[in-house]
Amino acid sequence: MKNKYSFIALIIFLFVGPFLFPNATITEMLIFGIVAISTNIMLGYTGMLSFGQALFFGTSAYISGLMLLGGFPLFLAIPIATLGSFVISLFIGYFCVKREGLYFICLTFAFNQMFYFIAYVWTEVTGGEDGLVGVERPAYIDTQLTFYIFTAVMFLFAVIALYKIVTSPLGLIFKLIRENASRAEAIGYNVRFYKLISFSIASTFTGLAGSLYVLIHSMVPIDQIHWLKSGDIIFMTLFGGVGSFLGPLIGVVGYIWLSDTFSIIWARWPLIMGVIFAIVVLYFRGGVSELLENLFKKYKSISRKTEHEQDIKNTKLN
Amino acid sequence: MTFLIISQILNGLGLGMLYALVGVGLTLILGVLNIPNFAHGVLYALGAYLAFTIANVTGSFYFAMFLSPLLVVLVGFILESQGVRRLYHAHHDYQLLFLFACALIIQEIIIIIWGPIGFSLLAPPSLSGAVDLGFLIYPKYRLVLICFAFFMIVCLYLFLTKTNLGAILRAGIENRDMVKVLGINVNVVFLYTFGLGAYLAGLAGALSAPIMGLTPSMGLDILPICFVVVVVAGLGSIPGAIIAGILIGLSQGAATIWFPEATNVVIYVMMGLTIIFRPQGLFGVR
Amino acid sequence: MNKSFFSSMKLKITGIVFGTLFSISSSISLSDTVNILGLFPFxxxxxxxxxxxxxxxxxxxxxVNYTINGKKIxxxxxxxxxxxxxxxxxxxxxxxxxxVKFIIGPWSSGVALAVTEVAKKNKVMYYFSGGTEDISGKKCHKYAFMWAANAWTAMDADLKIFKKANPNAKKIxxxxxxxxxxxxxxxxxESLAPKYGLEVVGVDRHPLGHREYSTFITKxxxxNPDxxxxxxxxxxxxxAVRQLNxxxxxxKKPVIMSWSSGFExxxxxxxxARENLIVGSNYYYTIDNPENKKFVEAYKKKFKGVPPGYAGAAGYGLMKMTLLGMQKSGSTEPQKVITALEEHKGKNFVGDFEIRGRNHQTVRPFFVLQTKKKNEMKNQYDMAEVVDVSSTEQPKNINMCKDIGSF
Structure with missing residues (x-):
């Protein structure tokens, strides 16, 4: 039942969102919402930290942008770009999942840089430093409103698909790997294979988001494939909290809103963001979603189920 | 052509020595503490900025080179004892988030203190200008840099292989639990390791300042290179990091002769080849 | 084990309330003001x-006391x-x-090309300072203007004035x-050098953000270029300059910084390290005219005596141009302001200028400076003098803006 309510709440958010935030901002929030929620499949559910998600976001944005520039229709560009990031994620994942922990972080980070420089040098295709410009939105989603509706529908589609994955047996295997990889191996699961699947799912949906991103400002800026973007993706996800399915979405909304707001107030706003991140890590490791949850619990201690989840989270963190 | 190649080898060596210094620092922190130190680049930047200010205030370049890395160690100690220490049991994601947050904070503090515009730090008159080696003219400071960095690397190597603390550090990379079992205070070991890593980053930053100048973003520029050094070397291998650093510097030098546009790409090509043909890194065991 | 979609629905509502609080800060604009956006890298x-x-x-x-045509800015x-x-x-x-109806902003071709698309789509005017020639070239459109001198004008000026100062130079x-x-x-x-009797003896391309030039320098x-x-x-x-030194x-030999911000x-x-540099720039604070003197004084007062560089001048110049269009048209509608600016001839703190209607390029002087030796400097900011200016316009046939389109 609860899931149903949350789903309704999410729908309400999609309707209310455009009144809370400027249109371009809320659209971008939804797109990065897909990124963060899917990254959480890998980060929160499977316990793998990839520092190279911008690679898939950017590559897919380039593919979709190039196809649109080449005159292909949108309903072809988006699936092919998504498929493209799926294939690349299998290739890169194959090398990366062999390693664990820090080495996995280093590898994904380094792959990200490699793709960044490919995009940077390959000017004839990607536009290099200038970015890929002049991508036109199809007429039927050209207004801000129709484009928002389009993005919201894609967002819902992605969220439902990801939710199905999380609640399927596959999702349970991911959690098992996170909790105890050697046990999973002992039971007979091929841990590397499932890690690769998890990596691919996250990367494919990140790619889907990338293929939508190109439509917002009719271009692919080169910074969307830079490793700093990968950092942003991780921070948004962690900021929201990896403990719940929709937590990362709050992270995205908070992160984009805070960075836009602080950047108006003080030119040295990254300092404030740094302080907030540090505080989150040291004191509110569950992210904003857990913070809100705790605040809520203080006022009305009714939720019994969350305690159980709390336990799961604590075992993960300790 | 010969003199071109020789000068490129010298250039590559100079650059490679700097990479080796920061790379070894990162390897130590990664290996012993098992945390992704995303604040490593900003410690490098801090080393350069502190050296700049000390050199301007005291008028002594050498004193600046001596003191600034030590001040960076102090910052490293603060980072370790106030933040990182509480995160050893947390997942890498939180460690990364925290260290990156520290990097943001320190970088912005650099901008607040020193301003967003870059500076030059001049080498002292005794080290500036060029020397005629007979077959080519080469800046004095760079030659000194190569020799000094080499000397530091030898010192570091002796420290790690000939002293007790060095042995503990190496043991920590091999097997952290073993160190605990032996009854050694792990907290102190971790603190010193982080300090040593910070020292090397700060030193490299200070040494690079007369060549590359100072900018607030210099830390972000060097960070990916540090990680590539670690990947090519193999996680936790100190000799590996030294050799990988120098190799990367040399290959960048070589690239400028034949494909000048690709001087940045060559780093990642090397890394890609390593991943494909020797996934554990050149000297990696794990 | 079953994760709930969200731990509770009320939590979601809390989120929405939070979001509402967030959005209170964004203010709502008033129609009797003119809204101008400065989009700068902070x-x-x-x-x-x-x-x-x-x-x-x-x-x-x-x-202008933050008012224009009787409206608050x-x-x-x-x-x-x-x-x-x-x-x-x-x-x-x-x-x-x-x-916002007007955007001014500098730097980075990537940013400019992104923002120019936003301006076009939203029909707002965009005055850009410099860093790509596409704004008044390949990507030109009715809403975007270019303040910096055209790249061709700049290179022509650099070569011409360099040759004049070093008549014996042959190889670059x-x-x-x-x-x-x-x-x-x-x-x-490469196309202009022969015109001034100069030969390009070698070219090295380096990546953006490169800090290590020793290899290029030895090469x-x-x-043995001049x-x-x-x-x-x-x-x-x-x-590069530091390492060349x-x-x-x-x-011993000069180095030309062909497209420099000058002061900064x-x-x-x-x-x-900066001895014997020839510096091409869109602005230098010693430009000798009363309007520039007034600007430099005002700027110095704000910055404890530090004179403006290219950045300060660009901000001033871009805003002046935007205000000029409003004054001339008597309107604050982007389209009327744009029409007023097209083919406008005038004089301001950088000298005589014209705005071309066919590509929205500001045709204006480009300055070439010679740096001073340490003992010639009167104070720490007295770094160079303007040797010459040139405002030769880029020939129409090589301009990439073939059709600026319509509103």
């Missing part, structure tokens, strides 16, 4: 220029981070929530930053 790799540009723009606004700023993505998002956000060696704008400048230099020195001609900017150029190339770049170099 953070990121060009963080230094944001504040300076902003101050320059504010000086122009203070001159509401001036807002956003951080571009020198990243095209956030810059475009914030530009769009400012248009949507602040009702090029350092070129490896991206579109660098290539454009290289193309112009260049082996060709000068190194640099087509790179900011820190790249500064690092380390290698003993300067001050020179101040980062030690006087010894």
């Amino acid at each position: 953070s990121g790799p060009y963080a230094d220029s944001g504040k300076l540009t902003d101050q320059g723009a504010r000086i122009a606004l203070e001159e 509401k001036y807002v700023t956003r951080d571009s981070e020198t990243k095209a993505g956030p810059a475009a998002r914030r530009a769009q956000e400012a248009i949507d929530t602040e009702g 060696y090029l350092f070129v930053v490896d991206y579109a704008f660098g290539w454009t400048l290289q193309k112009y230099v 260049a020195m082996s060709k 000068a190194v001609y640099m087509i790179n900017f900011g820190l790249d150029a500064i690092s 380390n290698f003993g190339f300067t001050p 770049e020179l101040i980062q170099l030690d006087p010894a």
Whole structure:
């Protein structure tokens, strides 16, 4: 039942969102919402930290942008770009999942840089430093409103698909790997294979988001494939909290809103963001979603189920 | 052509020595503490900025080179004892988030203190200008840099292989639990390791300042290179990091002769080849 | 084990309440004001220029007391981070929530090309300072203007004045930053050099953000050129100059910084390292006319005696141009302002200028400076003198803006 309510709440958010935030901002929030929620499949559910998600976001944005520039229709560009990031994620994942922990972080980070420089040098295709410009939105989603509706529908589609994955047996295997990889191996699961699947799912949906991103400002800026973007993706996800399915979405909304707001107030706003991140890590490791949850619990201690989840989270963190 | 190649080898060596210094620092922190130190680049930047200010205030370049890395160690100690220490049991994601947050904070503090515009730090008159080696003219400071960095690397190597603390550090990379079992205070070991890593980053930053100048973003520029050094070397291998650093510097030098546009790409090509043909890194065991 | 979609629905509502609180801060614009956006890099790799540009723009606004045609001017700023993505998002956000009708902004071709698309789509006017020639070239459109001199004009001026100062020079060696704008400048230099009796004896392209030039320098020195001609900017150029000096190339032979911000770049170099540089720039604070003197005085007052560099001047110039269009048209509607500016001839703090209607290029002087030796400097900011200016317009047939389109 609860899931149903949350789903309704999410729908309400999609309707209310455009009144809370400027249109371009809320659209971008939804797109990065897909990124963060899917990254959480890998980060929160499977316990793998990839520092190279911008690679898939950017590559897919380039593919979709190039196809649109080449005159292909949108309903072809988006699936092919998504498929493209799926294939690349299998290739890169194959090398990366062999390693664990820090080495996995280093590898994904380094792959990200490699793709960044490919995009940077390959000017004839990607536009290099200038970015890929002049991508036109199809007429039927050209207004801000129709484009928002389009993005919201894609967002819902992605969220439902990801939710199905999380609640399927596959999702349970991911959690098992996170909790105890050697046990999973002992039971007979091929841990590397499932890690690769998890990596691919996250990367494919990140790619889907990338293929939508190109439509917002009719271009692919080169910074969307830079490793700093990968950092942003991780921070948004962690900021929201990896403990719940929709937590990362709050992270995205908070992160984009805070960075836009602080950047108006003080030119040295990254300092404030740094302080907030540090505080989150040291004191509110569950992210904003857990913070809100705790605040809520203080006022009305009714939720019994969350305690159980709390336990799961604590075992993960300790 | 010969003199071109020789000068490129010298250039590559100079650059490679700097990479080796920061790379070894990162390897130590990664290996012993098992945390992704995303604040490593900003410690490098801090080393350069502190050296700049000390050199301007005291008028002594050498004193600046001596003191600034030590001040960076102090910052490293603060980072370790106030933040990182509480995160050893947390997942890498939180460690990364925290260290990156520290990097943001320190970088912005650099901008607040020193301003967003870059500076030059001049080498002292005794080290500036060029020397005629007979077959080519080469800046004095760079030659000194190569020799000094080499000397530091030898010192570091002796420290790690000939002293007790060095042995503990190496043991920590091999097997952290073993160190605990032996009854050694792990907290102190971790603190010193982080300090040593910070020292090397700060030193490299200070040494690079007369060549590359100072900018607030210099830390972000060097960070990916540090990680590539670690990947090519193999996680936790100190000799590996030294050799990988120098190799990367040399290959960048070589690239400028034949494909000048690709001087940045060559780093990642090397890394890609390593991943494909020797996934554990050149000297990696794990 | 079953994760709930969200731990509870009420939590979601809390989230929405939170969101509402967030959005209260975004203000709603009033229709009797003119809203102008300054989109500058306050953070990121060009963080230094944001504040300076902003101050320059504010000086122009203070001159008119923040009113134009009887309307209040509401001036807002956003951080571009020198990243095209956030810059475009914030530009769009400012248009949507602040009702911005005019955008001024400098730096980075990537950011400019993103923002120019936003301007076109939203029908707001965009005055850009410099860093790509596409704004008045390949990507020109009715809503975008270019303030800096055309790249061709600049290269022509550099070569012409360099040759005049060094009549015996024959061979030049090029350092070129490896991206579109660098290539454009290289193309112009290679086509113009023979006209001034100069031969390009070698070209090296280096990546953007390169800090290590020793390899290029040794290569260049082996060709024994009379000068190194640099087509790179900011820190790249500064690092290269510093290292050319380390290698003993300067001050024996000159180095040309062909497209420099002038003041900001020179101040980062030690006087010894900046001897014998020939610097092409869109602005230098010693430009001798009353309007510039007035601006420099106002600027110095704000910055404890530090004179303006290119960033400050760009902010001032961009805002002046925007205000000029409003004054001339008597309107604050972008389309009327744009029409008023087209083919306008005038004089301002950089000298005589014209705005071409066919490509929206501001045809204006480009300044070539010669740096001073340490013992010639009267104070720490007295780094160079303007040797000459040139405003030769780019020939129409090589301009990439073939059709500027309509509103």
